Amino acid sequence: MPHDYPLHTPLEARCLCCGSLQPFTFTADSDQVVCVHCRSHLGPEKAERRDLAHIALWSAISEAQAIAASEAEALAAADAAAAARSIAELEATVADLSATVIGQFDAAPASGVREQLQSDLVRRAERATELANRRTDRIMAVLWRLGVLHSAASGGSTCTCGKSITACPEYRILSSEQQVLREWEAKNVALAAAGSRHALPPEHPAVTDAAGSAPAATSATRHSTRPSRQERSGRFDRR
Incomplete structure (x- = not known):
């Protein structure tokens, strides 16, 4: 009976005699799918021998699987114990670092870690403060722009947007923040x-104004440093 297994390739196939997975390397489609353990008892006259051989084979396979399972269980237990030890060590390290972070520097055993954490915390705090200040500046700049679009002259009743100051919601909101805006702008x-x-x-x-005055100041400086015609002639006269 031909089979569908690939040829000239080491593989595992189920033996048609004993039913167990066994290694095969087929060289033709007509090769029997019968393992080496069963080839010696093929034929109806060898039924008793075949049964005994199958029982012995199945027992050996079962024993090998039990041994492999036991070894895998022992390996898994060892890995679990090692992982538990690593977790305990990491938790202890985290606890030490946490104690250092919250200020218990005297009780921390590793001074090098303490100094490193201190400098790192300072850098992070400075960076966070800088980012917060920049965000605040961006928000205040937006509010200043809105204030230009929604403002009213002293004693006036009309917003620059055309609405009355009582009907302009932007004007009412900005009016409540005028003091903060003035302080930010002045700074x-x-x-x-x-x-x-x-x-x-x-x-x-x-x-x-600063951008407009810069070229004028530069021009004035250049003009003031350039010698006059009289000064130039005086230089020549001294020669």
């Missing part, structure tokens, strides 16, 4: 005047 105007980094939007008068 950043001073920074811009000092040439420091500021958060004023490009269209703010302090920024546009």
